Amino acid sequence: MDRAASRWVLVMVPKFDVAIVGAGVAGCLMAAGLAKKGLSVCLIERKPISKIGVKVCGDALIADSKLKEIGFQPPKGYVERELYGFKVYVPGLDVITLKAKVLLLDREGFGRWLFERALDQGVTPFESTIAINPIISDGWVKGVKVKRLNEPPLTINSGLTVDASGVASFLRRKLPREWWVSEEVTRYDLALCYREIRLAEGFDDDYCSIYYDQAISPMGYLWIFPKSKGKVNVGVGLRMNVKAPLREVLHHHLACDPRFNSSRILHAGWGVVPARHPLKCFTSNGFMVIGDAAYQATCGLGEGLRPSIVSAYLAAQEAAEAAYYGLEDLWGYNVKYLKTLGLAQVQSAAFTYYFERLSDERRNKLLSNFAEGSFNLEAFLNFKIDAKILAHSAKLGLQQFKELIGEWRLVREVKSIYTAYPEASKNYPEWSLRADNFWSKIKASTY
Ligand SMILES: Cc1cc2nc3c(=O)[nH]c(=O)nc-3n(C[C@H](O)[C@H](O)[C@H](O)COP(=O)(O)OP(=O)(O)OC[C@H]3O[C@@H](n4cnc5c(N)ncnc54)[C@H](O)[C@@H]3O)c2cc1C
Structure with a gap:
């Protein structure tokens, strides 16, 4: 859309059924979904149109049963390589294999495809346009400046x-503090990432590699994801409270891998990813928050593409079916997200908060049950620890058994709290207190 045309739109059509801020994965998908149902939708994006789709990312989309359920599949043209899962490395331990279908995307092409799909459905774009404030009146969000x-x-x-502005959570943060959706997020809840795309030979791996090493990347992780045509996506992500020179951390690690000896950097960049559990409430009167803006990335993995897709789908479905856009009318989105994908994510977060503070030695003990093993990623993320593993753990010693049981209990506790997520908003305050108590307990022993 040229500048003159968008001016015309600004002047002539200032009212929409739905205004979405952020043309990332979440915003584009939700916009397309709602426009397809016949609603008038605008998509407000601060980037110029030529940059929509550009994002510093690991480019790995976990294509699991959740995406299948909602019928989402990226076009083959934007899948550079299909891999079989993740190899997890912890110093001193044999590799753990987590099996899953992982698609390494042409991230920019994929992002542009999503944007164009939204335009095809009749969404009105406002590119190079910054949302500066929500418009609030009588306890409702009524638009955006x-x-x-x-x-x-x-x-x-x-x-x-709709706030789909990514990790900045731009609109949500400007809502009144007493609104449930305004849950406070600190910099401890975010991870800073440095990522490079390199041209390197010899990467015929069929798996993505993730390294958890306290000496190299404390409270974080390092990744090597092979892409097509000799391209490799490598990066490191650390909690923002950890002070470390990320670029040097990554280069130090790559220097130990001869495959990178004569590699060339094609692109380098920085980004921030949520590193906590999702918000407890994603809705308010006239308002929804989706994707990274709702902190829906999987903690410990920095995996936010699949959650953004799922949340955009669920939010669009809820909004399209709602008679009004009041808190209660939109409540089903909270329930559907937090009782499905969100349930695995809160368990991952509880585990990650605990795992992050363990020394490599204690990590070894905890994970030795899984070493050299091969597991289904979805089951692993849902903590389906079976009796066989517990029995094996008991054989390895009392200390280790206690560790695993202790962590297993925490994960069970958070699962039971979120399984009881209130079906109606009137029961939220009481539930929220329970959830807050749980997270305070976990975080108090972490930071
Ligand atoms: C280095 C890195 C590696 C990652 N690797 C992976 C990976 O391998 N696999 C995976 O699944 N996930 C990964 N993620 C996470 C994933 O990229 C995100 O979770 C996902 O892209 C979130 O999509 P989104 O649409 O919610 O937000 P975004 O993609 O961040 O989109 C938000 C949009 O809002 C716009 N915006 C912001 N503020 C305003 C404003 N005020 N006005 C107008 N527009 C605004 C932004 O310009 C942006 O276009 C990674 C993230 C990082 C940083």
Whole structure:
């Protein structure tokens, strides 16, 4: 869309059924889903149109049963390579294999494809346009104030306003503190990542590799994901409270791998990813939050593509079926997300908070049950620890058995809390207190 055309749109059509801020994976998908149902939708993006789709990322999409359920599949043209899962490395331990279908994407092409799909459905784009404030009146979000360079701010009125602005959670953070959706997030809840795309020979691996090594990447992880045509996506992510020179950390690790000896950097960049459990509430009157803005990435893996896709789908479904856009009308999105994908994510978060603070030696003990083993990633993320593993653990010694049982109990506890997520908003305050107590307990022993 050229500049003149978008000005015309700004002046002539200031009201939409739905205004979505952020044309990333989550925003584009939700916009397309709602426009397809006949709603008038606008998509507000601060980047110029030529940069939509560009994102520093590991590019790995876990194509599991959740994506199958919602019928989502990226076109073959944007899949550079299909891999069989993840090899997890912990110093001193044999590799653990987590099996899953993982698609290494042409990330920019994929992002642009999503954006174009939204346009094809009739979504109105506002590119190079920054959302600056939500419009709030009588306890409702009624639209968003936006600004383009050298143009006066403009008000876009909407029945529903959606924050899909990524980890900045731009609109949500400007809502009144007492609204449930305004849960506070600190920098401890975020991981800073440095990533390179390298041209390197000899990467015929069929798996993505992830390294958890306290000496090299404390409270974080390092990844090597092979792509097509000799390209490899490598990076490191550490909690933002850990002070470490990320680029040097990565280069130090790659220097130990001869396959990188004569490799060439094609692209390097930085990004931030959520490193916590998802928000407890994603809705308010006239408002929804999706994707990274809702902190829905899987903690410990930094995996946010699949969650963004699932949340956009669930949010669009809920909004399309809602008679009004009140908190209660949209509540089903909270329930559906947190009782499905969210349930695995809160368990992962509980485990990660604990795992992150263990020394490599204690990690070895905890994970030795799984060493050299091959597991289904989905089952692993859902902590389906069976009796055989517990029995094996008992044989390895009392200390190890206690460790595993202790952690298993925590994971069970958080699972039972989120399984009881309230079906109606009136029961939320009591439930929220229970969940807060759990997370405070875990975090108090972590930081
Ligand atoms: C280094 C790195 C590696 C990663 N690797 C993987 C991986 O391998 N696999 C995986 O599954 N996930 C990975 N992730 C996470 C994944 O990229 C994100 O979870 C996912 O892209 C989130 O999509 P989103 O649409 O919610 O947000 P985003 O993609 O961040 O989109 C948000 C959009 O909102 C726009 N915006 C922000 N503020 C405003 C504003 N005020 N006004 C207008 N527009 C605004 C932004 O410009 C952006 O286009 C990685 C993340 C990082 C940083």
